[in-house]
Amino acid sequence: MSDEKTDAAVTYSSYLKIDELLTMQQPRSAGPEHDEMLFIVIHQVYELWFKELLHEFDRVRRLLEDDEPHRAQHTLKRILTILKVMVAQLDILETMTPLEFLSFRQRLDAASGFQSDQFRQIEFVLGVKSAAAIQRFPAGSRARLELERRHAEPTLWDAFLRYLSREGYSIPESHLNRDVTAPVEPSPEIERALIELYRKDSKNAELCERLVDLDEGIQEWRYRHVKMVERTIGAKHGTGGSSGAAYLRETVGRPLFPDLWEIRSQL
Numbered sequence: 001m002s003d004e005k006t007d008a009a010v011t012y013s014s015y016l017k018i019d020e021l022l023t024m025q026q027p028r029s030a031g032p033e034h035d036e037m038l039f040i041v042i043h044q045v046y047e048l049w050f051k052e053l054l055h056e057f058d059r060v061r062r063l064l065e066d067d068e069p070h071r072a073q074h075t076l077k078r079i080l081t082i083l084k085v086m087v088a089q090l091d092i093l094e095t096m097t098p099l100e101f102l103s104f105r106q107r108l109d110a111a112s113g114f115q116s117d118q119f120r121q122i123e124f125v126l127g128v129k130s131a132a133a134i135q136r137f138p139a140g141s142r143a144r145l146e147l148e149r150r151h152a153e154p155t156l157w158d159a160f161l162r163y164l165s166r167e168g169y170s171i172p173e174s175h176l177n178r179d180v181t182a183p184v185e186p187s188p189e190i191e192r193a194l195i196e197l198y199r200k201d202s203k204n205a206e207l208c209e210r211l212v213d214l215d216e217g218i219q220e221w222r223y224r225h226v227k228m229v230e231r232t233i234g235a236k237h238g239t240g241g242s243s244g245a246a247y248l249r250e251t252v253g254r255p256l257f258p259d260l261w262e263i264r265s266q267l
């Protein structure tokens with residue numbers, strides 16, 4: 001008998017690991033409080049979307065490295081569609097009132113989205129590099145190893161600049177060979193190249209616009225998250241130990257790709 005015949009047939013449940021998945025929602029509050037289930041499910045859903053986004057960001061970077069701008073744009077479109085869904089999902093959590101959240105909040109202890117390593121990985125891929133963010137995770141843990149790897153990798157912006165250089169744009173060596181563990185900073189030389197590109201190269205200008213969409217999409221999520229935080233906990237400190245909404249407000253409106261925004265007033 002072949003191995004194929006002895007194996008149990010794949011089912012919906014075995015393929016998707018439904019039994020395991022459904023055991024992973026474990027409320028901590030007494031009762032448990034009704035809204036804690038929503039709180040757990042929505043965070044788990046976000047972590048799955050974070051995983052998918054990282055998978056797609058790796059693809060966009062590879063496609064740029066392979067000089068495949070059309071396919072990179074196609075993948076960026078998928079990423080943007082996911083981001084829209086991620087922003088829209090905050091509406092669901094906003095149906096939870098401050099008192100409903102308070103009914104189980106103290107059971108979260110110090111747990112907070114602030115500790116999401118996948119969110120930090122997304123920031124790293126998009127150029128928000130921070131060695132301090134890595135130190136918060138235990139040495140040797142999955143999270144720490146992933147963050148260390150991504151910290152040392154070029155960002156999406158680095159891959160884009162290298163692609164532009166191969167397309168004939170004047171991108172200084174200092175950018176092409178920069179220390180990729182440093183955050184992405186604005187640059188007048190890159191802005192000059194981008195202005196030239198926008199004026200004469202509609203193919204690559206489209207690609208730039210998709211990167212602006214991505215940047216705006218992430219900013220939109222940050223804005224909607226802080227508004228949800230304000231309406232749920234007001235000015236209270238976060239469970240992660242930050243000043244809460246005040247800390248989050250500082251991260252809103254900070255662009256990922258500042259050059260793409262700066263050139264708009266010069267076009």
Ligand code: HEM
Pocket residue numbers: 042043046047093101112113114115116119225228229232233237238239240241242243244245247248251
């Ligand atoms: C009632 C709902 C929520 C509240 C009250 C809330 C509150 C907060 C607060 C106060 C912070 C600042 C860090 C801290 O001190 O804890 C934070 C950070 C964060 N939260 Fe939420 N959050 C909520 C839902 C969510 C959801 C559904 C996600 C999705 C994964 C999420 C992801 C994050 C992330 C990624 C950060 C870090 C942001 C950064 O450092 O830039 N949060 N949250």
